[in-house]
Amino acid sequence: MSISKTDTTGAQTVAPATIASVRGLKVHFRSKAGRVHAVDGVDFDVRDGETLGLVGETGCGKSVTGRAFLRLLPVPPGILAGGSVMFRPQTSCGGCGGEGCAQCGGSGRRPTPCPTCRGQGCPDCQGTGAETLDLLKVSDKQMRGIRGDRIAMIFQDPGKALNPTLTIGEQLGEVFLQHRSVDLLEEAGIDSGESGFQAGALRRLAGQRDRRTDRMAAALWPPLRRRAQSVRQALDNRIAAALGETQIPNPRNIMRSYPHELSGGMRQRVMIAQALACDPDLIIADEPTTALDVTVQARILDLIGQLQAKRGSSVIYISHDLSVVRRICDRVAVMYAGRVVEIGETDQIFNDPRHPYTKGLLAAVPTTRTPRGKLAAIPGSVPELVDPKPSCRFADRCAQVHAACTASDPILSAVNPGHDVACFLEHPTSPKTEAAE
Amino acid sequence: MQLRDYIIRRLIALPILLLGVSIIVFSLTRIAGSPVGVYLSHEMSPEEVLQIEQRYNLDKPLPVQYAYWLRGVTQGDFGWSGVASAPVAEVFPAKFAATMELSVAAAVVAVALGLWLGTYAGVRRNKMPDHITRIVAVSGASLPLFWFGIVLLIVFWANLGWFPVGRSTNDIWESIAHPTGFYTLDAILAGSWTALMDALWHLVLPSITLGFGAVAIIARMMRSSLIEELQQDYVDAARAKGLPERLVLKRHARRNALVPTVTVIGLTIAFLMQGAIAAEIIFRWPGLGRWMASAVVRGDQATIMTYVLFTSVLFLVANLVVDIIYAKLDPRVRLGD
Ligand SMILES: Nc1ncnc2c1ncn2[C@@H]1O[C@H](COP(=O)(O)OP(=O)(O)OP(=O)(O)O)[C@@H](O)[C@H]1O
Ligand code: SF4
Ligand SMILES: [Mg+2]
Ligand SMILES: [Zn+2]
Ligand SMILES: [Zn+2]
Numbered sequence: 078m079s080i081s082k083t084d085t086t087g088a089q090t091v092a093p094a095t096i097a098s099v100r101g102l103k104v105h106f107r108s109k110a111g112r113v114h115a116v117d118g119v120d121f122d123v124r125d126g127e128t129l130g131l132v133g134e135t136g137c138g139k140s141v142t143g144r145a146f147l148r149l150l151p152v153p154p155g156i157l158a159g160g161s162v163m164f165r166p167q168t169s170c171g172g173c174g175g176e177g178c179a180q181c182g183g184s185g186r187r188p189t190p191c192p193t194c195r196g197q198g199c200p201d202c203q204g205t206g207a208e209t210l211d212l213l214k215v216s217d218k219q220m221r222g223i224r225g226d227r228i229a230m231i232f233q234d235p236g237k238a239l240n241p242t243l244t245i246g247e248q249l250g251e252v253f254l255q256h257r258s259v260d261l262l263e264e265a266g267i268d269s270g271e272s273g274f275q276a277g278a279l280r281r282l283a284g285q286r287d288r289r290t291d292r293m294a295a296a297l298w299p300p301l302r303r304r305a306q307s308v309r310q311a312l313d314n315r316i317a318a319a320l321g322e323t324q325i326p327n328p329r330n331i332m333r334s335y336p337h338e339l340s341g342g343m344r345q346r347v348m349i350a351q352a353l354a355c356d357p358d359l360i361i362a363d364e365p366t367t368a369l370d371v372t373v374q375a376r377i378l379d380l381i382g383q384l385q386a387k388r389g390s391s392v393i394y395i396s397h398d399l400s401v402v403r404r405i406c407d408r409v410a411v412m413y414a415g416r417v418v419e420i421g422e423t424d425q426i427f428n429d430p431r432h433p434y435t436k437g438l439l440a441a442v443p444t445t446r447t448p449r450g451k452l453a454a455i456p457g458s459v460p461e462l463v464d465p466k467p468s469c470r471f472a473d474r475c476a477q478v479h480a481a482c483t484a485s486d487p488i489l490s491a492v493n494p495g496h497d498v499a500c501f502l503e504h505p506t507s508p509k510t511e512a513a514e
Numbered sequence: 515m516q517l518r519d520y521i522i523r524r525l526i527a528l529p530i531l532l533l534g535v536s537i538i539v540f541s542l543t544r545i546a547g548s549p550v551g552v553y554l555s556h557e558m559s560p561e562e563v564l565q566i567e568q569r570y571n572l573d574k575p576l577p578v579q580y581a582y583w584l585r586g587v588t589q590g591d592f593g594w595s596g597v598a599s600a601p602v603a604e605v606f607p608a609k610f611a612a613t614m615e616l617s618v619a620a621a622v623v624a625v626a627l628g629l630w631l632g633t634y635a636g637v638r639r640n641k642m643p644d645h646i647t648r649i650v651a652v653s654g655a656s657l658p659l660f661w662f663g664i665v666l667l668i669v670f671w672a673n674l675g676w677f678p679v680g681r682s683t684n685d686i687w688e689s690i691a692h693p694t695g696f697y698t699l700d701a702i703l704a705g706s707w708t709a710l711m712d713a714l715w716h717l718v719l720p721s722i723t724l725g726f727g728a729v730a731i732i733a734r735m736m737r738s739s740l741i742e743e744l745q746q747d748y749v750d751a752a753r754a755k756g757l758p759e760r761l762v763l764k765r766h767a768r769r770n771a772l773v774p775t776v777t778v779i780g781l782t783i784a785f786l787m788q789g790a791i792a793a794e795i796i797f798r799w800p801g802l803g804r805w806m807a808s809a810v811v812r813g814d815q816a817t818i819m820t821y822v823l824f825t826s827v828l829f830l831v832a833n834l835v836v837d838i839i840y841a842k843l844d845p846r847v848r849l850g851d
Contacts (some may be wrong), residue, residue, distance in 0.1 A: 221757070225755035
């Protein structure tokens with residue numbers, strides 16, 4: 078396995094204002110035809126509070142990249158073949174208690190101090206003093222603590238991402254039970270110092286760790302039942318508040334209904350409420366409006382934007398829809414065949430595209446007859462990702478292909494501040510990646 | 515439709531269905547021959563036979579005979595069992611209890627083991643445990659019940675002597691009353707540990723024999739539907755919330771996988787009733803199945819009719835219970851559509 082050049086210069090590329098940085102990420106899949114290099118050396122940063130668009134044709138590895146943040150990949154057949162996803166969890170600002178002040182730049186949150194050096198700066202945190210976790214390497218337990226709490230995901234089809242046999246409240250409540258059980262107990266007036274069976278049972282009930290005996294006792298034994306009910310009430314209040322924030326009318330009724338009783342737009346609001354329940358630092362939105370009616374798409378996008386701004390969270394917005402990306406994203410990363418081929422400010426990408434693929438994408442005005450995920454103007458289709466040769470992945474379809482392109486593989490390098498492109502036209506002497514193994 | 519309305523509607527339909535079933539079975543048994551045989555002995559003269567036919571209305575047309583039979587049933591008179599040499603209604607309760615005890619034990623074994631094996635295999639798809647449960651399941655579905663039972667009988671009763679046959683060891687039960695007819699319950703009511711162990715010990719071989727086939731069917735269904743559910747987006751969504759794998763499986767995937775499995779469980783109830791006949795014969799279990807088998811051989815029509823009526827009730831009630839569980843599990847199910 079090769080390590081890409083940027084990996085060694087991590088301390089310099091990971092600026093303090095980034096919440097996450099992906100370096101040389103490789104996710105492969107074992108298949109009958111060979112090893113599919115679905116994501117094959119992806120590099121990008123996610124800045125604090127920004128919306129980063131991830132665009133590209135179908136099958137180019139957008140979803141796999143997004144899922145790598147939460148390690149939601151089927152392994153096997155998937156293989157985490159290399160690279161890192163560094164993430165800096167944040168905590169509520171001590172200076173203002175989350176309201177926003179000068180210390181935290183108004184966002185109400187600050188980086189969690191590095192546990193090794195207590196914020197002084199050390200190799201573990203690459204000198205930044207902020208806790209830095211490699212999401213590909215943290216333990217399963219730590220990953221579970223991050224999922225839904227610090228990093229959340231909004232899925233493409235809310236009709237499939239909600240469990241048909243549980244009520245909305247039962248599903249949304251799980252986020253709080255997993256990550257906010259201490260707050261729930263406190264809100265229910267249960268002293269954290271209390272010991273004994275009752276306190277133990279209540280703690281287990283509030284953390285989804287309840288045993289059959291706890292449930293039986295909570296159903297039959299009046300004193301415990303009363304206290305379990307006040308935990309239940311604290312939970313219901315939080316669920317209703319989370320639903321209310323996404324402008325769902327009558328949250329208390331919606332909580333008790335099942336997913337099939339709601340419209341697609343309502344279901345996606347529920348998914349958003351669920352994703353934002355714990356004020357995550359990073360939200361991965363994988364085509365959150367594709368499965369919805371055109372009429373509700375804009376409203377859902379506005380909602381995500383509003384709630385994100387209020388919290389100061391960062392969003393990775395995966396989409397095919399370039400006009401939406403242009404409207405809502407601060408920066409855009411263009412992916413092709415498992416690589417980021419161009420990344421920059423939204424302005425730079427749309428007004429000054431440099432990579433031939435990006436130019437093709439922008440020229441391809443989607444019409445109603447263009448199948449979803451296809452781009453009209455670029456002839457050909459995404460190459461097979463099975464054991465790729467060490468050449469530019471776009472060479473087969475590129476009008477400006479030349480000798481250098483098939484000899485080696487271009488990597489991202491700056492053409493302007495904040496604007497990187499991987500193409501030999503821009504960098505005739507571009508550093509080359511080592512041949513793919 | 516409200517669950518309560520649905521149950522009421524089905525309960526109203528129950529007698530009508532039973533009436534239909536009884537007409538069909540009554541006609542079939544009468545076509546097979548006259549039921550007069552059970553009342554006769556070798557010394558009777560033709561005149562005496564005629565008298566008996568008249569006494570029991572067997573000389574009347576078939577619909578009239580059916581009407582007499584139906585009137586008897588509504589008054590609790592199910593006819594005379596030649597096999598038991600007693601009125602059917604008198605023998606029935608004890609044999610019913612014996613069969614129910616065996617079937618319930620077999621169903622508990624089948625459902626518990628089937629769901630457990632299916633879950634275990636589904637989570638470890640294409641790994642060793644999955645292959646092993648597949649072998650168990652295929653053999654369970656393809657070994658004839660009577661053969662499997664006889665093998666168990668030879669190995670564990672005849673050779674090893676670990677388990678008994680029949681229903682009880684007489685001397686233990688002499689002092690124990692039978693208020694319910696279910697020996698396990700009776701032993702618990704009498705507070706006798708030895709009697710309870712004896713009752714359970716006698717249940718082991720016949721209930722394994724009877725439940726084995728159903729284990730296989732339930733396990734395979736559970737496995738395949740669990741594998742399908744584990745690939746759904748909501749499973750990843752549950753993981754994305756931070757749920758531990760244990761809860762992802764228990765609260766999310768398994769609950770959904772149970773929906774189709776419950777339907778299959780309902781069907782296996784009929785399977786158990788069929789199997790009970792063979793299992794009771796092999797293990798000398800004094801239940802309805804063994805009684806029914808002798809009744810068929812001896813042309814004991816009153817017994818056959820009662821057995822069929824009873825099995826129909828059981829089947830319809832089991833289906834109703836399955837429908838209720840089904841609706842409880844899956845809120846999208848609209849009962850009565
Ligand atoms: N579970 C899997 N098993 C095998 N291969 C997979 C799996 N998931 C993804 N892949 C491979 O990874 C490649 C990238 O998939 P990915 O879902 O990331 O594409 P995408 O960019 O999100 O496309 P779309 O726009 O259609 O959502 C696919 O072409 C496929 O070959
Ligand atoms: S490197 Fe060559 S083939 Fe690849 S995009 Fe640039 S010009 Fe085209
Ligand atoms: Mg995708
Ligand atoms: Zn602050
Ligand atoms: Zn440090």
